[in-house]
Amino acid sequence: MQAVTVLRGGGLVIYPTETVYGVGVEATNPEAVKKLLKYKSRREGKPLSIAVSNQAMAEQYVQLNEQARALYRQFLPGPYTIISQGLGRVTVGVESEFGTLGVRIPDYPLITELVQKLGKPITATSANASGKKRPYSLADLFDHLSAKQKSLIDLVIDVGELPKNEPSVVIDTTLSTPLTMRGSFTQADRVFITHSDQETRQLAGKLMLKYWDRAQNQGLLIALNGELGAGKTVFTQGVGQFLQVAEPVSSPTYTYLNEYDYSRHDTRGMLYHLDMWKIDIKADFEQLQTEKLLKPGNVVVVEWWQQVAKWWPKDQQPDLLLNLEETDEQTRSIALKENN
Amino acid sequence: MAKPTILAIDTSCDETAAAVGRGQIILSNVIASQAQLHQQYGGVFPTAAKQAHREKIQPIIKAAIRQAGLGWPSIKAIAVTQGPGLAPSLEIGLQTALNLGQQHSKPVIPVNHIEGHILSVLAQAKPKQGYRRAIKPKLPALSVIVSGGHTEFVLVKKIGQYHRLGTTVDDAAGECLDKVGRLLNLGYPAGPIVESLAKKGNKKRFAFPLPMTNIKTFDLSFSGLKTHSKRLIKNLIVEEKLTKKTTADFCASLQEGVFNHILYKLTKLLDEVPVKELWLGGGVAANLTLRAKLRSLARTKKLTFRIPYSHKLTGDNAAMIALTAGYILERQPKTSAKSLDRRPRWAIGGN
Numbered sequence: 001m002q003a004v005t006v007l008r009g010g011g012l013v014i015y016p017t018e019t020v021y022g023v024g025v026e027a028t029n030p031e032a033v034k035k036l037l038k039y040k041s042r043r044e045g046k047p048l049s050i051a052v053s054n055q056a057m058a059e060q061y062v063q064l065n066e067q068a069r070a071l072y073r074q075f076l077p078g079p080y081t082i083i084s085q086g087l088g089r090v091t092v093g094v095e096s097e098f099g100t101l102g103v104r105i106p107d108y109p110l111i112t113e114l115v116q117k118l119g120k121p122i123t124a125t126s127a128n129a130s131g132k133k134r135p136y137s138l139a140d141l142f143d144h145l146s147a148k149q150k151s152l153i154d155l156v157i158d159v160g161e162l163p164k165n166e167p168s169v170v171i172d173t174t175l176s177t178p179l180t181m182r183g184s185f186t187q188a189d190r191v192f193i194t195h196s197d198q199e200t201r202q203l204a205g206k207l208m209l210k211y212w213d214r215a216q217n218q219g220l221l222i223a224l225n226g227e228l229g230a231g232k233t234v235f236t237q238g239v240g241q242f243l244q245v246a247e248p249v250s251s252p253t254y255t256y257l258n259e260y261d262y263s264r265h266d267t268r269g270m271l272y273h274l275d276m277w278k279i280d281i282k283a284d285f286e287q288l289q290t291e292k293l294l295k296p297g298n299v300v301v302v303e304w305w306q307q308v309a310k311w312w313p314k315d316q317q318p319d320l321l322l323n324l325e326e327t328d329e330q331t332r333s334i335a336l337k338e339n340n
Numbered sequence: 341m342a343k344p345t346i347l348a349i350d351t352s353c354d355e356t357a358a359a360v361g362r363g364q365i366i367l368s369n370v371i372a373s374q375a376q377l378h379q380q381y382g383g384v385f386p387t388a389a390k391q392a393h394r395e396k397i398q399p400i401i402k403a404a405i406r407q408a409g410l411g412w413p414s415i416k417a418i419a420v421t422q423g424p425g426l427a428p429s430l431e432i433g434l435q436t437a438l439n440l441g442q443q444h445s446k447p448v449i450p451v452n453h454i455e456g457h458i459l460s461v462l463a464q465a466k467p468k469q470g471y472r473r474a475i476k477p478k479l480p481a482l483s484v485i486v487s488g489g490h491t492e493f494v495l496v497k498k499i500g501q502y503h504r505l506g507t508t509v510d511d512a513a514g515e516c517l518d519k520v521g522r523l524l525n526l527g528y529p530a531g532p533i534v535e536s537l538a539k540k541g542n543k544k545r546f547a548f549p550l551p552m553t554n555i556k557t558f559d560l561s562f563s564g565l566k567t568h569s570k571r572l573i574k575n576l577i578v579e580e581k582l583t584k585k586t587t588a589d590f591c592a593s594l595q596e597g598v599f600n601h602i603l604y605k606l607t608k609l610l611d612e613v614p615v616k617e618l619w620l621g622g623g624v625a626a627n628l629t630l631r632a633k634l635r636s637l638a639r640t641k642k643l644t645f646r647i648p649y650s651h652k653l654t655g656d657n658a659a660m661i662a663l664t665a666g667y668i669l670e671r672q673p674k675t676s677a678k679s680l681d682r683r684p685r686w687a688i689g690g691n
Contacts, residue, residue, distance in 0.1 A: 228519055229567030233510055247687065251511040251563070253519070254489030255353050255426045259684050278528065289428050326567070 003155055004117045011154035012036060014127050017106045019079050019165045021135040024122035033091040036123055039152045040130055044265045048094045049081045049102030051124035053116040058103045061089050061121060068173040077105040083172040098202055100174050137161040172206060181210045192334045197234045200332055204238025211319060216267050219294040221316055223305035226324030231332045232303040236273050239301055243271055253277055257288055269297030276304040285311045344416035344669060348662035351433035352425030352453045356396040360408035361662030364464045364474055368407035369652050369659035372396045393432040412444050419665030422450035423683030430682035447676030449665040454688040456660035457621040458483040458494055460653045461646035463663050478616040487622030488514035488529055491560050493609055494689055499667050502689030505609060506558030513598050514624045516562035520569040520594055524587055534591045535627050541592030548597025550604055558609045565597050599630050610641050617644040623655040
């Protein structure tokens, strides 16, 4: 197969899957991955996934836990990307900033065979440039590519127009409870258990990654409830870490509202960290002028949300509502409601 | 040459404050929530200054000028807190200062609130008669700022030249005392009540962990003490043991835990960083136990120890802003801001 030769030589291939046209380079070849990142542009630190031929191959690159194994049994091959803890065997930048890696086994024999022959995983990301139309045909794709992007393509496997299937559902299995990063999986509210401040911060970071597009395009409102010491500020520190805020994110109780500039990859904005603990009357709340905070690029985290939910502008509903509870010294139970 | 007389405004958070100073001498120092509610609460801080700064700021400024026994012609400049603090609150102070500056043709000098707390130890009361000799600190000094919103170790290389060596990574020390106080049903902010109950309590009754001992930096963390307190208090309530005596013991033990953490990090810092003086400022600097601990540390290290001469200079106030602006004018006599953006996260000497 010509594609194997091209990939082995560090080339970039556009290939069909059961969802959309994907763009593949050999995921362990740094030069090839660099080329892919140039092609995709504006990734904003979003990780790439890989396509493998089967579970055995997957296990050479990620560590599968019980949750992941169950999902593999149930859904793969198929339009699902299962995120696990990576083993650091792919090029830097393919795994997420948390060291996790999404794996896909496409239900598309042409591709699994190709990967089998290559003996290495290929990147599995949609072929459109970031933020452009989903590519179901090469016409969809090429209409939105610049000449420079086109020049990076070494080979196209054209099988005509693909059926309009949704992109793969992305499920993160590295938390205590599977977290759907893209697509619908179940609608139920989730409860996550974290065993340290570090895990609570990571959960926040992973949720930020999931909602990063929304944060950039519309702004993100995160509402936190939970008693003193439940971990609300720790959670917000995770948000700050994800946004690469330079200073330590500390408690805003005294000043009601702390604000931080952030700059993550190409996006700049503000992180507003509010504490409504001392707010008992509407006049105090109004002084804070909170309605002005939510804007594209801004992330607004509100501790003690229940104190002010009734006064918050009705056209701004929390994208994420979390309830944090202390179960013992280190362990926190964090219930998540998402607003889709 | 006589030092210029400066009117200062501080609206960094809850308090609306105005003051008049001349060099190190404080001519007046008015704080809204205290002044108005003083009698009603017998000098104890109210739970929170509820009304908008906007309503209070004009009368407070008038009071500051009147108490200084002066009129507008003797005011040479207007100083105002630009940050850090709560953005909408800062906005009101800045707006007011700029308007007054224009109206009375006075230069406006932006000041960092934390620098104000640092230099508050150099303030002096107006002498009954005659002349007061200026305090001439020996530098470098280490300034410890402990308040409801800040806990910082700042190296003062020169006046105007600072380097922050440590800060809290979560709650401020005062905030920890305030919050746990509220868990003990002592209202909010409970810091001053915690202090008075602690005097009658047994500080050895409850053991508190010493945080951050395995971390080499001089940063502090108080959220662990808060969470530990919450757990202890919950148990005490369940077991119906939260008596008056127990509450006092708890306050004493908690205070000991909070201050020991500060002392532990501070001692390490002073072992490594050579300074000549130790300064203490911020709202919690009013706490006599903390003062005693720092004074004794300063004595062992053979350092001059300084604290603000009055309680009114420890909490948020404008007198320290007037004093700081005086130093700024000495260094940069032409300082005069025409427009000012609030700087809610204006760190001092950060890295």
